[in-house]
Amino acid sequence: MKTIAFLYNVRHHYPEANDYKNQLQGDFDDPITIRWQIKHLKNLGFNVIPIEANEEAYLKLYRLKKKINLVFNIAEGLHGKDRELQIPAMLEMLQIPYTGSSPLTHAFSLNKEKAKEVFIANGIPTPIYQVFQTYKDSLSGNLKFPLIVKPIAEGSSMGITNKSVVYDEDSLRRQVKKIITTFNEPAIVELFLEGREFSVSMLGNPPQILPIIESDHKMLPKKYQSIDSLEVKWYFEDKNLDYLICPAKIDIKLQKKLEKISYKIWQALEVLDWGRIDIRCDRKDNPFVLEINSPPGFAPPEASLSSYFPLAGRAAGLDYEKVMLGIIQSAAKRYGLKI
Ligand SMILES: Nc1ncnc2c1ncn2[C@@H]1O[C@H](COP(=O)(O)OP(=O)(O)OP(=O)(O)O)[C@@H](O)[C@H]1O
Ligand SMILES: [Mg+2]
Missing domain, CATH: 3.40.50.20 (Rossmann fold)
Structure with a gap:
């Protein structure tokens, strides 16, 4: 054994x-x-x-x-x-x-600024942005409101709440200050994209793309911003399972674009075995990468039915254990191990 x-x-x-x-x-x-x-x-x-x-x-x-x-x-x-x-x-x-993935990939995937630098160097579209070291930094002229404020190196929507989307400079500075003092790290401010949002789960080396997930922002009650905020991820998704549509209903053209971007990221960041890429579109369905998750969240169905990676696995006909085994076998093969 x-x-x-x-x-x-x-x-x-x-x-x-x-x-x-x-x-x-x-x-x-x-x-x-x-x-x-x-x-x-x-x-x-x-x-x-x-x-x-x-x-x-x-x-x-x-x-x-x-x-x-x-x-x-x-x-x-x-x-x-x-x-x-x-x-x-x-x-x-x-x-x-x-x-x-290796330490290098993890370092880049956790840090949203460094990941974006790699995306940009590889011609992968990502929302324009500015890093705020302090809340007093001056706002760059090409960032037009609405904007979204995020911690530079967190996950699971930590620090991303209804208040993260900002419409004027006062609320921008307030939110940047809150993020910097809470997480003790710079804040990243991005152009807020208002289009469709997708999550692409990838498994294996070379990776197989599992069915793509779309978050159906139109379903969210008015009190929520149309983002996968902390409130949505932690208090809405699990109770409203049809919020995450998988496989997403997308035309082949958009699907090919999402897949192309995801494969490029996988290669550029040298991801191994498994990873999940979050992508949001502008109003014209042009996709922009928000981030890559490595390792992605991986809660079993007994704990949550809205954990993205296992959800994408289920849509591909792979139950939790099959996905788990897929990750293990993919790693074992790399090391020449018999598992
Ligand atoms: N530039 C943007 N434009 C529009 N919405 C955005 C943007 N950046 C983030 N969001 C929204 O905020 C959510 C969380 O952002 P992001 O994925 O960058 O954070 P995270 O905490 O690392 O996420 P995860 O839970 O996947 O680890 C996104 O799923 C999306 O709904
Ligand atoms: Mg995300």
């Missing part, structure tokens, strides 16, 4: 839109998610060693190194602006095979 070490971060607070500090663990996973993920790994016939990706993780990995055949990594990392690369970097150092 092969042994898989399962590397995760656990959330101790449920995020709230009005309590920004509470959002700091937003991209960690609930205990119930982790319990079920372990169960699914066991169902696949693996001996599973769960390891929380905290400061003791390195010691545990070091001690258990000889027993571990492969790490299934969904850890987001613990501290600092490059935290997602911490576990992959430890695993490289210890020469333990693991699922997903």
Whole structure:
């Protein structure tokens, strides 16, 4: 029986839109998610060693190194602006095979500014933007309202709430200040795109594109901005399962555009095994990349039915365990491991 070490971060607070500090663990996973993920790994016939990706993780990995055949990594990392690369970097150092991308890819995918620089260098369209180091920075002339304010290096819509879309300079500065002080990192301000939004899940090397998800913003009650904000992701999606349309109803031309962009990003950032790309269109259906998620959220159906990557898998006829196995096999093949 092969042994898989399962590397995760656990959330101790449920995020709230009005309590920004509470959002700091937003991209960690609930205990119930982790319990079920372990169960699914066991169902696949693996001996599973769960390891929380905290400061003791390195010691545990070091001690258990000889027993571990492969790490299934969904850890987001613990501290600092490059935290997602911490576990992959430890695993490289210890020469333990693991699922997903390398430290370099994780560093770029977490940092929205650096990812955008790579997109731009590769001719991949992304909304124009400006990074604010302080709320007093002067606003560049080519950014016209409405704009959206985001933390530069977070995920799971942390810091992205109804208040993030801003229509004038006062509210822009207020929101930038809030983000910088809460997350202790620069804010990224982007042109707000008002068109359709898609999420593209990719699996394997070379990747297969799973059915594309569209968020049906038209379904949102008036009190919500038409974005996948924290409020929408955490309080609306799970209760309104038809909000996420998968496969998205798109014509072949748009589908080809989305796929082309996604493959280009995969190559440019050297993504491995799995990743999810968020894309939003302008009003004329021209797609622009918002970001890449590596590793993407991966909650099992017992914990959430609106976790994007497993949802796309289900639409392709792959249940949670099949997707999990797909990720594992794709990594194992890279390392020449028999799993
Ligand atoms: N430039 C933009 N124009 C329009 N909407 C945007 C823009 N940037 C972000 N959004 C909205 O905000 C949501 C969250 O933004 P983004 O995907 O960049 O953040 P995230 O927290 O990293 O997301 P995830 O939960 O996928 O990790 C998007 O899904 C989209 O609805
Ligand atoms: Mg996103």
